[in-house]
Amino acid sequence: DAKTTQPPSMDCAEGRAANLPCNHSTISGNEYVYWYRQIHSQGPQYIIHGLKNNETNEMASLIITEDRKSSTLILPHATLRDTAVYYCIVRVVDSSYKLIFGSGTRLLVRP
Amino acid sequence: GAGVSQSPSNKVTEKGKDVELRCDPISGHTALYWYRQSLGQGLEFLIYFQGNSAPDKSGLPSDRFSAERTGGSVSTLTIQRTQQEDSAVYLCASSPTLNSPLHFGNGTRLTVT
16 A cells, blocks of 8 residues: 655644645555544544545545645644544555554644 | 444553453444554554454464454454553454445553553
């Protein structure tokens, strides 16, 4: 599975959008981009995933560049409860079940 | 509905003792995973169960570690002769199929003194 690169930390103000970038320049055509987050003292929580089209659900939006070499997770109106470590993972569906977690981005939402 | 349940939530044990960690996956989920997370580190894959297939044990760090899954449901991770470097949070996850997102429990924090 391809490697991802994320900034170690970010912060944003409560109520504003949080935009978390991820680089995956070696991604293959059959690899999906997954996002999970881990709030302190809890297990990771699935947020969203996509292949090449932008995706949106009740938690977030995922924007994938046309060349698929990078993506951005958008939390449209960040709250204090969104403070967590956010992991961007690429995964070959149908053949790889081992999610490889990197270091992630520690997001701090400021009041 | 109920999520993935792990017990105990915390375990303190003396070096050299054996420990058992339990995972109750979400009902109907055929895939079950164990991960380990050391302090301030990312998640390290340990073992994967899928239905009645042979488990993938490739992530187990030594032969002191073993896991079983009975009846395709509950799983137990056993660590024999614990060492201080085994101290970590042990996370269990399940998913309905191979391609589905993983649902994680809140883990068991193991401290070996």
